[in-house]
Amino acid sequence: MRAGAAPPDVPFALVEKQRGSMVLAAVDARAATLGLAPGLRLADARARVPELAALPCAPAQDAAFLDWLAEACDRYTPMVATAPPQGLLLDITGCCHGYASAAALARDAEARLARLGLTARTALAGTPEAALALAEFGVAEAGLLPLAALAAEPATELALRRAGLRSLTDVARQPSPALAARFGAALVERLARLLGQVDSRITPRRHIASVAAEQRFAAPLVHSEAALAAIEALALRCSVTLAERGQGGRRFAAALFRADGHVAHLAVSTAAPVRDPKLLIRLLRERI
Incomplete structure (x- = not known):
């Protein structure tokens, strides 16, 4: 956001104080070219580019934006x-139905940001760590990422x-136990996340x-089988929503409101995420 900061053809940077000296915290595209x-000291930057326009950065305002x-x-x-300071992470699993593809969704986001005068670099990956790294380093595949x-x-x-x-592919060829023994388990975990080998x-x-x-009823239900049929229909509706999200549930609860005001509660839990209505009904039958 450089409105009023400097003419568009003048290189621009935000600066902050580090260890007693002013350093560049962010630069625009022209300054980068x-x-x-x-990280470069302001004095050194001005020696290279005398016309550089600089303003103090405002971390709180950046975070709010x-x-x-x-x-x-x-x-x-x-x-x-x-x-922070400049990244956004979007989990678009099951959310691309309004676009031709995930890449089309990303292009739409880039276009909307461009209309705000912002530049963005997007990346699609299976884990947040990989997406951020691909966008930061501008490579197409996680294996091509540098050691940084x-x-x-x-x-x-x-x-x-x-x-x-030299790259993550080179590191991934090394035995994990040897890497962990020499450099620590954290590096091996980070490598696995970047390569999409673990869920993140x-x-x-x-x-x-x-x-x-x-589900509301015009008259009270008098048989438990009718109640189970209604619960199964509700479970089917919920399973559709879960499928759209690409998720499952581990705890399911049903509340049955009787005509006399009493509320009966049924709940089941599963070890693994599920969304099969038939399975839920079998589990709920055991609670009745």
Whole structure:
């Protein structure tokens, strides 16, 4: 957001104070093409690009703007998380039915951001860590990511380079026990997440509402089989919603409101996520 900060043809940067000196915290596209990058001291940047326009960064305002963008992304999916200082994570599983593909959804998001004067780099991956890394480093496949994507300590990255490893594919060829023994289990876990070898989820900004359905009757039900049939119909409706989300449930509860005001509760739990109505009815029969 550079409105009023500098003319569009002037390279622009946000700066912050680190260890007593001003350093670049963010640069625009023009400044980047001139060789400037975050982390460079402002004095050095001005020596290279004298016309550089600089303003102090405002982390609180940046965070608020990122939250605003995340809220706008609710149009695509309720599973939206922020990855400060400049990342957004969207779990679009089961949410692409309004678009030709997941890539088409990503292009729509890029177009909407462009209309706001923002540039974005999107990536599609099976895990949040992989998506963020692919977008950050601008590569097409996780195996092509550089060692920097591992976010390891400088000494660890240097040791990997000295071993002749240059990409995640090179690291993945090494035995996991040997990597864990030398560099720690955290590096092996990070590598697995980047390569999509373990399940990883985002923590959305908003709690996803529980799936629920209800049925009202003109007259009281007098037989338990009629009640079970109604519950099965409701379970079928819920299973459709769960299928659309690509999810299952581990706890299912039914509330039966009697004509005299009493409410009977039935609940079952499963070890693994399920959404099969027939299975739920079999479990609920045991509770009646």
